[in-house]
Amino acid sequence: MQPGQMAYDRGITVFSPDGRLFQVEYAREAVKKGTTTIGLKFKDGVILLVDKHVSSRLVEPESIEKIYNIDEFIGCATSGLVADARVLVDEARKNAQNHKLTYNENITVEGLVKKVCDYKQYFTQYGGGRPFGTALLVAGADDLGIHLFETDPSGALVAYKAGCIGSGRPVVLDVFEKEYKDDMTLDEAMALGLKALAAATDDKPTPQTMEAGIVTVDKPFRRFTDDEISAFIGKE
Template identity: 60%
Template sequence: MQMTPQMGYDRAITVFSPDGRLFQVEYAREAVKRGTTAAGVKSKDGVVLLVDKRITSRLIEAESIEKIFQIDDHIGAATSGLVADARALVDRARVEAQINKVSYDEQVGVEVLAKKICDHKQSYTQYGGARPYGTALLIAGVDDSRPRLFETDPSGALLEYKATAIGAGRSSFMEIFETDYSDDMDMDAAIMLGMKALYRSTEGKLNAATLEVGLVTLEERQFRKLSEDEVETYVSRVREELKGTEEEKKDDSESQDETTE
């Protein structure tokens, strides 16, 4: 069997290819791209995380699939990629948060925790005998003065965003966020923006039973997940709003056609 040049560099995480790539890390990123879409949106008074769990069979109990996790009172995380890897990282993050509480008698900072998780992920790209984590995390929380939203990468890279998405639908979500995001959004508007992106990416097939929404506000400083009834309220609102917009566009298009004729 003839070996391709790439095969000599993708068998070990510690070997760079001649053009400076680590193929195992890139393969881990592909695992994230194949995962369900998770999104985070920062508002002036908090942060919201949204995930469509993408149920593939009506026999699956939707409650058994968890993609949004609480890490500390004021911090939550959403995942895309290998969920088992994400659970391991979430468990580690919870331990780090408790260590900080015991050591310093204060809640861990959102950025501090995100960097600790990224440092751990980076270590798995530097030593042989283990593979990188095949998951990306959105870490959302509130510090003393402002909400924070971080995206972590399988390589250990860390970026802070106002609004972002990970997973299969990232590109369509980012197009909507780039167009419609505003710095002075309140929490309700941030949730509606995330729901709007979910509606577009699923072509209108939103189901409250398969959506997870978690949020934390500066006022309450307590991360929580919305109940199915609360999610259904937002789903109904976004359906009505976007269907009305689509009908207006259709009417405008038909009137333009008539004018042209």
């Protein structure tokens, strides 16, 4: 950062002369340093894959949680500051439950993501807080179809066919640009996701070092078991 710009990163509400909010950009850097998190649409649903980044053999892999259930047919995966992600997941769950109690129906995936992004945007506009240093990949199914959304610390959202957040994003997106196809089967999508995850982490994924979740048009969001992950790895 140039010396003349330093005064503009002291507060979240202050724009720099070239229209930048440096605290939001710093939050994006926290996401870039996070674990590689992948989302892929296939013919009947969406899968999420996350590198757990188990840093020591002394760590219990089960204690590292990067994929969360939000509503019956909605789940998400996170990258960045895990504690920030938990706050956003709790906020998303409250919004989903409030909608269900009020309207007696499940909230749409896009409607939920917009509410979460509105909450994130609030922390970029008012003093006394800081932006959330985390991004979410939200996967879900509703009456409008299957969806994969990426949220940004600024509160922006983008829908993807295949996306990635975290440190391995450039490598993963390069693989997806070359090899992703519409209407893939679950096996094809998992094979591509595992290949991209291996390329980003320089190591073959195992059930202990990764987490995976799935939602389809007719089955609720759930995590894969270790045995299911092992079976997909064995098919490569």
